[in-house]
Amino acid sequence: MPIEGVALIRVSTAGQADESKAGIPAQREAVRRICQTWSINVAKEHHFELTDVSGASVLMSQDYQRFLQAVARQEITAVVTKEFSRLMRPERLDDYLIIQYLWDHGITLYTPEGKLDLSKPLDRFMATIRAGMAGMERLEIRQRMMDAKETMRRQGRHPSSPGTLAHGIGYDKKTGWFYKDDEIQIVRLLFQWFLEGEHSYERLAARSGIPRSTIRNLLVNPVYAGVMTYRTKHDLSPAGQYPQKKGKRAYRRKVARVGDEVIRVPLPPHLQPVITMEQHELIVELVEKMRFPRARARSIAIPRFTYRGYLRCGSCRQGVYSWVAGRRKDGSGKDFYYCKSRSPRERAKREASDELWVCENRYMIRSKLEDAIDHALVDHLAEPGFLRRIIDAHMQQDEEAAVVQQARALSLQLDRLAGKRDRVIDLYEDGNIDRFEKQLRLSKIDDQVDEIERLLSTLRSPRFEPQQIQQVVSVFAEWPFLGMDGKRRLMERMLPEIYVDCYAVKGVTLRLGCNNVNPPPEVAGEPPEHYGETPEVRPERVRRCVPC
């Protein structure tokens, strides 16, 4: 009677699949011969061929899991594979559980070297040893590979993908290092512009066509001074592994090389460096100086801007940014809100595309504008007509209605839980449960309440019904007396967009729930000019944005 078995064929990468030695055809042939020798019958559905599953991560592969399921079947007593390492290359001790698993299911392992009956202690011992060897091989293979690549780098060769090289730099196994002519031309221009004083990454990117986010890295890369430098390496420690797709190959993060790990290789002399080493050092210093003030500003920023994120320009509808002015010696520096269109980056963009308009909104002192907004909100938000418009727009949304329904269902659940809570307390007071039991039950209910509250808050305040909106907005009577935290918490619920222009509030919208299309109503007297249309091209005005 033939033995019923499962066959396992595995290659770590798709590229290995047709390689002669470890490839799929060779493995199939070996499996066929083993089955013949030992009269093992492998049903078609028990023939597993896994591609792109590395031996170190077999347990995470779904296909491998299916293989393990097949092994667990009553009639299966054999696993056939070309080498032990097809089964696993253990990197972690729990990978050895596979052996335990095969043993538990009464499996005999068949390889070209013979069979291992895991129910026999000696064979089991052998299997463990072989698994250990397979694991060591894996580490050794990897280390050997890394060492070989490192040696090549030190010899001035480039074993990694050409895609890892800097702009304009190429490497070919036959011809070695070379410049990509068209790209290196642009790089030369870029450095020329930078050294001539053009320090705006935005404009450099626009002129060169190189992405802005690349410009800084490119400027500080010593390869353009003629020295190819490897400054990072893959982190081989367990912490370096990125989470990966099931059963696929792992990727590792890069970490800085330290000390003599940094490899510097001079490019061949026929490649004329783009800049000199002195120029390179100067540029590195400049770039660092440019980075410093912003990084510092970010690190010492104090949250002072109550309305940050909720303001829009009443003149051109763009966002409003906040700006912390440099502190004076007496500590009296000022903070500003200003229209996004006035930021240097936006200006540069417009200049690049020959747009000449400039927003007429001014830089607004933080404290003065916030005062103005506080009062405008009180005056206008509590106005019934305004509220009705907002509520109507809010309720008209079909999408919104669905969310409201969902929110209602959740609210009902909350009510039920509240009832449950009362009953638990009743039970305790009647002496039916002890204090401990009461606490246990209550904390369970509270967990559920927390979860529902969380869901409700992710629905973005759809539980606002007309009366509730009325209630929420009535808070505005107290608005000027609320602290910054209180204000911001409320705004998180209501998601207002407040349109400001030269210290006047031109309009307010509440994006309740997912309603983000209600038009900005006219609140403060004169309707804002540019609502609903894209800003027209207006002649450039020479007006400095003097803080008023």
Ligand SMILES: [Zn+2]
């Ligand atoms: Zn503006």
